[in-house]
Amino acid sequence: MSNVSQLANTLIPSEIIKLGNEISERIKQGNKIYNFTIGDFDPSIFPIPTLLEQEIIQAYQHKKTNYPPANGISELRQEVSHWIKRKLNLDYDPGSILISGGGRPLIYAAYRTLCDAGEKIIYPVPSWNNNHYTHFVDGKHICIETSVENNFLPTAESLIPHFKDATLLALCSPLNPTGTVFSKEQLIKICEAVIEENKNRTSQQKPLYILYDQIYWTLTHGETIHYHPVGLYPELSAYTIYIDGISKSFCATGVRVGWAYGPSEVIDKMKGILSHIGAWSPMAEQTATANFLKNEEAVDTFLASTNNKLAARLTLIYEGIKQLKSEGYPIDAISPMAAMYLTLRFSIKNKKDPEGNLISNTAEMTSFLLQYASLAIVPFSAFGANKESEWYRLSVGTCPIDEIPIMLEKLKAALDRLQ
Numbered sequence: 434m435s436n437v438s439q440l441a442n443t444l445i446p447s448e449i450i451k452l453g454n455e456i457s458e459r460i461k462q463g464n465k466i467y468n469f470t471i472g473d474f475d476p477s478i479f480p481i482p483t484l485l486e487q488e489i490i491q492a493y494q495h496k497k498t499n500y501p502p503a504n505g506i507s508e509l510r511q512e513v514s515h516w517i518k519r520k521l522n523l524d525y526d527p528g529s530i531l532i533s534g535g536g537r538p539l540i541y542a543a544y545r546t547l548c549d550a551g552e553k554i555i556y557p558v559p560s561w562n563n564n565h566y567t568h569f570v571d572g573k574h575i576c577i578e579t580s581v582e583n584n585f586l587p588t589a590e591s592l593i594p595h596f597k598d599a600t601l602l603a604l605c606s607p608l609n610p611t612g613t614v615f616s617k618e619q620l621i622k623i624c625e626a627v628i629e630e631n632k633n634r635t636s637q638q639k640p641l642y643i644l645y646d647q648i649y650w651t652l653t654h655g656e657t658i659h660y661h662p663v664g665l666y667p668e669l670s671a672y673t674i675y676i677d678g679i680s681k682s683f684c685a686t687g688v689r690v691g692w693a694y695g696p697s698e699v700i701d702k703m704k705g706i707l708s709h710i711g712a713w714s715p716m717a718e719q720t721a722t723a724n725f726l727k728n729e730e731a732v733d734t735f736l737a738s739t740n741n742k743l744a745a746r747l748t749l750i751y752e753g754i755k756q757l758k759s760e761g762y763p764i765d766a767i768s769p770m771a772a773m774y775l776t777l778r779f780s781i782k783n784k785k786d787p788e789g790n791l792i793s794n795t796a797e798m799t800s801f802l803l804q805y806a807s808l809a810i811v812p813f814s815a816f817g818a819n820k821e822s823e824w825y826r827l828s829v830g831t832c833p834i835d836e837i838p839i840m841l842e843k844l845k846a847a848l849d850r851l852q
């Protein structure tokens with residue numbers, strides 16, 4: 434018998450944290466590691482917008498230190514409403530918007546608000562943290578394995594067989610861990626299927642809700658276009674809950690301002706849950722974010738500059754990997770589309786490391802890359818994908834651009850040593 438709850442006892446530890454410990458150990462031993470594991474930004478390379486920083490300082494100087502309203506300050510909800518109208522052509526009034534201390538509490542609140550124990554929750558793998566949120570609500574995990582052919586996003590064909598009796602379809606685009614996005618055609622088919630499913634449900638049943646996590650939507654590169662359910666089918670607004678915030682868009686992971694919007698009755702219940710948890714975003718940060726969003730030019734300039742910096746890094750690594758592939762090395766990559774992530778493949782299973790040890794599974798592949806190429810990246814299996822997957826997430830949020838050529842040279846040298 435455990436002295437803590439069943440829930441606490443069965444929480445799955447983060448695989449990325451485990452890998453992080455191994456990396457720290459190597460760094461402590463004096464090794465230089467090219468650490469591309471972190472889904473965060475190095476503030477010396479990707480600082481938050483100067484105006485946002487100044488506004489935060491000023492807000493504290495103006496003593497913005499009280500409890501905020503449970504759904505967030507009205508100025509910020511108003512600015513979010515303008516921002517999503519301006520950029521996404523979405524019509525949500527401030528009453529349908531909920532502010533919280535980042536995206537995480539809002540995702541948790543959405544799961545808690547919509548799902549009862551034992552209900553079916555559908556999510557693709559690899560994906561970020563849906564397994565943990567489903568565990569929190571004791572939901573039935575319906576994991577849909579995705580493949581490179583669809584850029585690791587789920588297809589309608591793979592989802593539809595699971596729709597019957599399901600409560601929640603958790604989608605994310607641009608996707609963590611891949612940095613890939615739904616094509617318009619892919620998302621249209623899914624949206625149409627959800628509409629059809631909900632037409633067939635009675636008023637006694639819950640609808641099938643879509644949780645649409647688009648926290649990376651401003652970080653698109655090249656020709657990439659971000660699509661989202663209500664933009665394609667306005668009637669989906671009755672059962673779509675969007676998750677967004679400043680963590681990734683404004684390189685502000687530690688500032689803690691996120692927002693959700695959706696049907697006001699759902700948003701209101703989410704507010705109720707979060708106010709008991711107290712997961713508010715601080716007053717000063719909310720005030721500052723509202724003032725920053727008001728300055729459209731500063732926002733657009735910041736986004737353009739951040740995207741240029743991210744795209745330059747992603748493209749440089751992608752080109753390097755493609756070059757190695759063309760030279761016959763057993764690696765591959767998906768062309769960068771969005772966010773700070775690049776999807777890489779290492780087909781090095783069943784080869785031997787320089788000491789003659791067989792590389793027989795993903796953990797050994799990851800260790801080989803760390804030990805011989807000083808390259809730290811996260812296997813998709815850490816995001817719920819098949820344990821045999823050869824695919825990895827590489828994050829450039831903490832990457833000094835001048836280190837990339839050196840990292841690629843080291844990688845090539847390590848691959849040369851495979852037997």
Ligand SMILES: Cc1ncc(COP(=O)(O)O)c(C=O)c1O
Pocket residue numbers: 472534535536537538561605608609646648678680686690691
């Ligand atoms: C897909 C996705 N959604 C939401 C979040 C949560 O962001 P935060 O709680 O930092 O705002 C993250 C963070 O990594 C993420 O990758």
